[in-house]
Amino acid sequence: MSRSLSYLLAASLIALPAPPALAQDAPAADTSSLLKDLQQRVLKLEGAPAKSSLNAFNPAIGMALDAAFRDSNDKAAFQFRAAELGLSAPVDPYLKAWVFITGSNGGVGVEEAVLETTALPHNLTARGGRLFASFGRLAHVHDHELPVVERPLSLDSSIGGETQADGLEVSWLAPTDLYLDATFGVYNKMGAENDRQDNLGARTLDEFTYLGRLNTYLDLTDTQNVELGVDAAWTPKRSVTEDIAVTGSANALTTRRNTWRTLSGLDFTYRHQPSGGGLYKGLVWGTEVMQNTERRFGPASRLPTDRVRAYSGYSYVELKTNRGWRGGLMADLTEDQDDPHRLTKTLTAFLTYDVTEFQRLRLTYAEGLVNVPGAVKNHTVAFQWTGLIGKHVHGFRDR
Amino acid sequence: MRSNIILALSLSIVGASAASALTLNVVATLPELADIASRIGGEHVKIDTLARGTEDIHQVVMRPSLVPKLNKADAVVYLGLTVEHTFLPGLLNVAANPEMREDAVKQCAGPGCIDCSEGVKVLEKPSTLSRSEGEIHPSGNPHYNLDPEEGLTIARNIAAGFSRLDSDHAADYRKNLKVYLAELEAKIVLWRKWAAPLKGVKAVSYHQDVPYLARFTGLEFVGTLEVKPGVAPTPSHLEKLVERMKQDKVALIVREKQFAPKLPGWMAEKTGAKVAVIGTMGKAFPGTDTFIKMSEHNLQALLGAVGKAP
Numbered sequence: 001m002s003r004s005l006s007y008l009l010a011a012s013l014i015a016l017p018a019p020p021a022l023a024q025d026a027p028a029a030d031t032s033s034l035l036k037d038l039q040q041r042v043l044k045l046e047g048a049p050a051k052s053s054l055n056a057f058n059p060a061i062g063m064a065l066d067a068a069f070r071d072s073n074d075k076a077a078f079q080f081r082a083a084e085l086g087l088s089a090p091v092d093p094y095l096k097a098w099v100f101i102t103g104s105n106g107g108v109g110v111e112e113a114v115l116e117t118t119a120l121p122h123n124l125t126a127r128g129g130r131l132f133a134s135f136g137r138l139a140h141v142h143d144h145e146l147p148v149v150e151r152p153l154s155l156d157s158s159i160g161g162e163t164q165a166d167g168l169e170v171s172w173l174a175p176t177d178l179y180l181d182a183t184f185g186v187y188n189k190m191g192a193e194n195d196r197q198d199n200l201g202a203r204t205l206d207e208f209t210y211l212g213r214l215n216t217y218l219d220l221t222d223t224q225n226v227e228l229g230v231d232a233a234w235t236p237k238r239s240v241t242e243d244i245a246v247t248g249s250a251n252a253l254t255t256r257r258n259t260w261r262t263l264s265g266l267d268f269t270y271r272h273q274p275s276g277g278g279l280y281k282g283l284v285w286g287t288e289v290m291q292n293t294e295r296r297f298g299p300a301s302r303l304p305t306d307r308v309r310a311y312s313g314y315s316y317v318e319l320k321t322n323r324g325w326r327g328g329l330m331a332d333l334t335e336d337q338d339d340p341h342r343l344t345k346t347l348t349a350f351l352t353y354d355v356t357e358f359q360r361l362r363l364t365y366a367e368g369l370v371n372v373p374g375a376v377k378n379h380t381v382a383f384q385w386t387g388l389i390g391k392h393v394h395g396f397r398d399r
Numbered sequence: 400m401r402s403n404i405i406l407a408l409s410l411s412i413v414g415a416s417a418a419s420a421l422t423l424n425v426v427a428t429l430p431e432l433a434d435i436a437s438r439i440g441g442e443h444v445k446i447d448t449l450a451r452g453t454e455d456i457h458q459v460v461m462r463p464s465l466v467p468k469l470n471k472a473d474a475v476v477y478l479g480l481t482v483e484h485t486f487l488p489g490l491l492n493v494a495a496n497p498e499m500r501e502d503a504v505k506q507c508a509g510p511g512c513i514d515c516s517e518g519v520k521v522l523e524k525p526s527t528l529s530r531s532e533g534e535i536h537p538s539g540n541p542h543y544n545l546d547p548e549e550g551l552t553i554a555r556n557i558a559a560g561f562s563r564l565d566s567d568h569a570a571d572y573r574k575n576l577k578v579y580l581a582e583l584e585a586k587i588v589l590w591r592k593w594a595a596p597l598k599g600v601k602a603v604s605y606h607q608d609v610p611y612l613a614r615f616t617g618l619e620f621v622g623t624l625e626v627k628p629g630v631a632p633t634p635s636h637l638e639k640l641v642e643r644m645k646q647d648k649v650a651l652i653v654r655e656k657q658f659a660p661k662l663p664g665w666m667a668e669k670t671g672a673k674v675a676v677i678g679t680m681g682k683a684f685p686g687t688d689t690f691i692k693m694s695e696h697n698l699q700a701l702l703g704a705v706g707k708a709p
Contacts, residue, residue: 060503088503123470123495173470173495179463181493217463222451225462273460275453276657322659324631356630358530389530391503396489399461 059089059097062391066144072380080105081384082143086391094119097129100142111142111164111192123173133163133190134171134183134213135231137267137288138314145398147286147318147328148350149364149382154312154334158263158290160191165209166199178216185211190233196261197238206236227269235261240297240304259304261294280323280354289313296338310335318350327351343371358388423565426468428477428487429456431544431681431690432515432553436476438579439557443568447472449486452682455657456542456608457534457629459486469494474564475507476557479516480541504537513560515553519543522610534629542679546611547590547694550583586691590615593698596707602651603644603666605658608679612653616701621647624662632662644670651675651704656683675704 066081081104088098100112116127132140138147139155140163151161167187174180187209189197197207213231220226238259267288274281290312295304316330329349336342348366355361361384368378423444427433430452437446447468450459469475469490477483488501498511505514521539528537543549558576562569598617602609605624613620622640624632643649644666652674654663663674677697678684687693702708 118500119497120495121497125493125495173466173493175467175470177467179466219462219464225464227463273462275451280458357534393503394461394485394489396461396466396493399489 057089059087060391062086062393063389064142064144065387065389066384067386068149068382068384070149070380070382073378084111084142084144088391090118091115111162123175125171125173126168127171128168130164130166131169133165133167133185133187133211133233134169134215135159135163135190135211135233135263136265136290137229137269137286139163141398144384144386147284147316147352148330148348148366149362149384150348150366150380152314152330152332153344153346153368154288154290154314154332156193157334157337158292158312160194162192163190164192165190167208169211178218181215183211183213183215187211189235190263196235203239204237207239209233209235223274224270224272227267227271229267230265231267232262232264238294238297258307259295261292263290263292265290280320280326282320284318284320284328285316286318287313287315292337294337305338308337308340310337310340316348324353324355325351326354341371345369345371358392360384360386362386421565421567423473423561424471426472426475428459428475428483429544429680430688431693432476432478432557434681434689435550435554435579436557436561439554439572439575440561441571441575443565443571444561449490450680452678452680452688453657454680455655456482456679457485458657459483461486461489465490466494469499470496472496472511473498474511474513474560475499476513476515476560477507478541478544479506479514480519480521480538480543481506481536482541511564513557515556516541516543517556518552519549522614523607533625533627540607540610542608543611544690545609545677545679545694545697546615547583547587548615549611550690550694551580551587553690554579554583583691586695590694590698593702593709596705597701600651600705601644601647601649602653603640603649603672604653605655605663608655609653612677612697616698618651618701620653621649624658624666637662637666641666641669644672651701653677653701655679673704673706675700677701 063086064082064084066084068079068081070077070079083103085101086098088096090096094117095115096118097115098112099110102109102111110130112130112132114127114129114131117125120126134140138152139159142162143151165185165187167185169183169185171181171183174182188199188203190209190211211231211233213229215227215229217227218225238261265288267286270285272283291309292312293307293309295307297304312334314330314332316328318326318328320326327350329347332346332348334344336344346366346368348364350362350364352360352362364382366380368380369375421443423440425436425440425444425446426449427436427446428449430448430450433446433448436444440446449465449468450456454460475487477487483506487506488503491499491501491507496511497509499507499509502508505512507514521543523540525532525535525537525539528535544553554576558572561572594616599619601619601621603622603624604620607623607625607628609618609620612618622643624637624640626633626636649670649672652663652666652672654660654674654676656676656678660674666672667674677700678687678693681690681693682688683693684696687696699709
């Protein structure tokens with residue numbers, strides 16, 4: 001019955017006279033625009049347009065642009081500090097990766113290129129490649145994310161810039177109600193500007209740097225909390241290329257006894273975070289103390305000197321008043337690693353205005369003094385302008 | 400006697416571990432989601448919450464004490480549409496829970512993720528993605544928890560998620576869902592009557608988080624104190640807004656509780672409009688720890704400001 005009806009309907013449609021051309025075009029145009037409109041709405045409903053090309057798997061891209069104007073002792077300059085390109089994406093169900101490529105006046109370099117597991121059992125996470133080792137509180141933070149314009153001298157002196165390291169790190173999150181994170185790492189060296197070792201060439205196992213870190217956190221009240229970290233980076237042995245003219249050694253590359261180095265650290269952070277304040281209100285007090293112990297090598301002779309123990313550290317307070325403004329003070333004390341009696345004191349005042357989440361202005365005034373007779377104070381004013389384009393994430397380490 | 404004691408202890412230990420195995424450990428990002436999840440899950444779930452409710456929903460702080468909660472969770476219930484982008488992906492990244500991983504687009508990926516936004520009638524999907532438009536959300540405006548009707552969608556999504564993860568108790572989840580939907584639907588009927596006087600009332604809000612509230616109440620929002628989403632108010636923008644409010648006879652300024660009262664107060668003085676303070680999450684105010692109480696509080700605040708208290 002229904003089939004007969006279908007035949008009848010089809011025959012009737014065929015028998016119908018064709019409409020005039022003009023009348024036919026108008027509905028077709030209407031239908032076309034209607035379809036287009038519907039298609040647009042469906043695409044919106046389904047989120048991003050269907051990605052049919054291989055580009056759909058391209059990593060997320062973001063870039064931080066960091067520029068400054070710096071005046072130190074009446075000599076000023078505009079500084080192009082960095083353009084930092086960040087790429088990140090999952091590699092497969094078990095791995096993700098990110099890369100930071102930084103261009104600055106010093107050239108272009110790979111700052112980070114990290115593979116990180118996402119599916120290891122027992123709360124383990126492994127990361128490898130070129131990474132920022134998990135030492136300390138601020139040392140692994142990218143320059144433009146620091147609370148001050150210029151990296152504290154204590155970090156530069158003890159670590160050598162950011163904790164950039166070629167190697168492997170494994171973290172373990174304790175399966176407890178208390179937050180407790182343990183990290184073990186092994187690297188060629190730690191510190192981008194650490195010239196004790198380099199990333200080229202092979203080495204024996206006792207010439208790598210080994211890191212251990214424990215980090216924990218406690219809520220004191222609903223609005224106050226503390227975070228505590230303790231760490232040590234140990235390099236069992238160090239080889240140097242001696243100056244044959246000075247030492248008379250037949251082998252230029254030598255390893256002297258007792259050349260181990262330990263960089264130990266203790267960091268403490270207190271945060272007052274009013275419950276209605278979110279990310280932009282509250283107070284942060286961060287302190288970190290480091291102890292470096294090693295036999296230093298004479299810059300000219302390349303011969304080892306006595307073992308030297310030098311301390312360095314910083315403490316800062318940052319007050320966040322509202323979504324836009326925050327400011328504070330940082331004090332930094334750094335003993336010279338060759339001569340611990342030579343102490344550099346730096347006091348920095350900083351004021352930050354977050355225009356939006358993606359644009360920041362910062363003004364700092366720093367006063368530095370080395371405790372040697374006749375030394376004069378060093379005054380530095382810096383104005384920093386930072387912008388972020390593309391992908392922007394709130395990482396746990398940057399909180 | 401001794402063997403009986405040992406047997407009893409063994410049985411109680413086995414029983415306790417079996418009971419804990421049957422309980423779903425659930426983490427909800429927001430208090431009102433925790434409330435609905437507890438209603439649906441009943442005795443079969445144990446619920447923790449990440450946000451306190453008094454924060455700006457976009458600025459919940461990643462406290463490390465939240466990491467162990469996510470590490471042990473069987474499920475995370477979240478609002479979605481990237482509203483939790485400042486805290487949920489970052490916490491998931493370090494929580495080392497293979498059931499739920501951070502995801503750049505959906506915030507959470509894995510069998511333990513329960514995205515409450517599925518099936519929501521999403522408003523304000525951007526036609527273009529550019530930061531020149533402020534802090535816009537690529538998938539559309541995420542503040543659908545301010546529309547009481549979307550509470551029904553949230554509850555259905557949670558029930559579906561729980562049933563998927565714990566099929567043994569699916570019948571209980573369905574039963575609890577039915578009870579909750581009936582209660583919420585009855586409230587919605589009542590609230591629609593309450594909201595009638597708000598229809599057509601012109602208003603401004605501090606942040607662009609009110610379109611779903613407008614959809615339910617009929618309020619007509621004509622602008623925001625923020626220049627664009629997430630971009631702080633400027634004097635010139637506020638002066639223009641004051642002019643527009645005078646021209647359009649705007650009667651209501653909606654201040655979300657997390658924003659300071661100073662600017663809305665100044666606007667009210669300049670225009671004669673009344674200020675209503677609402678919460679964008681449960682627990683923003685004392686006594687608003689459930690979705691129903693949060694919705695009711697917000698409606699009462701709006702009605703109170705326009706002199707039509709229910």
